Amino acid sequence: MDIRAMAQSARKAARQLAVMGTKEKNTILEAMAIALGEHKEDIFKANALDVESGKENGLSSAMIDRLIINEARLSSMQDGLRTMISLSDPVGEVENGWKLENGIHASKVRVPIGVIGMIYESRPNVTVDASGLALKSGNSIILRGGKEALETNKALSQILNEAGIQAGLPKGAVQLISDTDRALVKDLVTMDDLVDVIIPRGGQGLKKAIVSQASVPVIITGAGVCHVYVDKAANLEQALPIIENAKIQRPGVCNAIETLLIHEGVNTKWIESTVNTLQEKGVEVVGCEKLSTIVSSVTPATDEDWATEYLSLKLSIRIVSDLDMAMDHIETYGTRHSESILTEDINTAEKFLNGVDAAAVYVNSSTRFTDGSVFGFGGEIGISTQKLHARGPMGLQALTTTKFILRGQGHIRS
């Protein structure tokens, strides 16, 4: 597979996409949505092959579940594309404009990034979502999905391309690397003359490997060691539902919490009953020494626990002596994703909101809202946990950059 030729063709397509009108892009998105429905049997067939070999290769049932495309999931992919049609096109937005001292008219305009490399694991809906978001924001995309979903991704990409190209999509705008050779990933992430950004989605191992290899800029997404901090001035009636929601409602996602911090001044009976309730609901609780003096049934937490993204029904709990200790803990072990304080004291809340360094900082709320759809971005290509370019849920705007346009009348610099 000639990955350099793929990237060159992506760059060529990107030049066409950059000047394509919103209406034309929406027409292509609609054609893609229709085609997914028309060819659903092909998709199910390809998907069945992946599921079958996944089972043969001993994938966990959770992994198999993430792989499966059924009628409902297919239709949600179609809905996704149609939502993108309804979103406003960020390309061409004028961020600001002014006149330079010398009279040149300047403006800062949103433009597509160019060529996006997307490297992801299992979930095949990413193939459709990422292709649609890239197209709507005027970018080419090179997709490299997990080998578990290869047949499904091939089918999806072929359908998107056939219908898309017929509706005006430039060739090379949406491409799938269908060769599972790992060396190709290295090639992709080091073509800094042709690829503008790499977005990896998947486990920490995948991301670390990419960051250490890449010369193309990388946006790190979805690392979520998130916390809820129960202050001594918390409304304890609100607290338990929030903790349950943040931990239990969907433990496998990055905006769920892994650690609960509790001020030592909080009623010990409440602490005890909270731990008991969580345990009854199937949560494995580990905790600091202080916690075990309050609730004897709790296993001691190790230093590793505080730094671990369980992504499962496991929670570490630490009793802290004050706000500073809570904030220090979050600074040391958090991944700067989503952090929440529960307090009715406005000064404590403000200190937390200002002092905690994370993509999303909450007061009196579950952390589960850090999500492009919930934030009103109409979807997301990932949740950035780094600070450059985009932070938090990345919608269409995060897939654009800006350029300065300067209109002179024979201006020279003196």
Add this chain to the structure above:
Amino acid sequence: MDIRAMAQSARKAARQLAVMGTKEKNTILEAMAIALGEHKEDIFKANALDVESGKENGLSSAMIDRLIINEARLSSMQDGLRTMISLSDPVGEVENGWKLENGIHASKVRVPIGVIGMIYESRPNVTVDASGLALKSGNSIILRGGKEALETNKALSQILNEAGIQAGLPKGAVQLISDTDRALVKDLVTMDDLVDVIIPRGGQGLKKAIVSQASVPVIITGAGVCHVYVDKAANLEQALPIIENAKIQRPGVCNAIETLLIHEGVNTKWIESTVNTLQEKGVEVVGCEKLSTIVSSVTPATDEDWATEYLSLKLSIRIVSDLDMAMDHIETYGTRHSESILTEDINTAEKFLNGVDAAAVYVNSSTRFTDGSVFGFGGEIGISTQKLHARGPMGLQALTTTKFILRGQGHIRS
């Protein structure tokens, strides 16, 4: 030198800087500016040592010139710090705010990036400029200057720190790596748990080495293979002054042009006289075959010429058959920095402005205006030629990121 300890202390300082008021930061900047004046003899003495060993080591006179700090340059560093006082503080600016469907109040607020690593060559004014910009935007900075300027940088950094800390600067906010061991650069650019961004300023070799080593995100600045394209509908009276300005006024900077593209329909007499004028003014001209049929005195340009940032009085010229060929040339050989079209045809101008992918795109103007001060940003830490995070001149805002603040009243996700 324990570079990890330096980075930890920088991160600690960054937490304090993030919540520091604008007034306090301005007080520190003023104290720094005063101290530079008070200790100027120490600076000149240290600088003399660098200049002396530079001469011993055979540095070019241009390099020596860049190294020298005299009264005028010292005072311009002081002015720079005072300009930063007058700039508005980006930290705390609310980008936008809205209410989520569930009633949570959301806002997107500008916050400092955190810890900046700055790696640069020779010019010691960067030590002062970068420290001031980092401070005003609430960031810690770790400086790694060139070994040619080591004594000067040590003196500057010591003066900034002594005066700064007395005025309230947190320890660790401004640090200089005073050990010239190259291995320390690798350590700095791979501490992605402590350092948030690396900004290299210097030659292409330095930048390539850093990009290939770094796991910390890097912002590439100042690569400038820029073009002026003279369209067939250009105002030729405006054209020569613009070309001279873009090439000759200051050939060693990144927003000067390296290549001139000319539409084949442009009057050949004008082309001839332009080349002659440039040659008379000391510009070495190389060109494509077509050009040599018009002006015989021109040496043939190689493929390498088109891709070279001369940074000197050398210019390559290519005759192109149309706008598309000009844009293809820029796409192939340009570094996406600054590109200008000279034309009186509004449709041609719009096609160029929309179709050319660069940080700054001009019509009927020299490219020399791509500069933070000229753009009104009150200075710059560099000119980004990559697309992520910041593009073009990087002022204070480019040294910040955002965070989402969400205020609920017991909200949970259903």
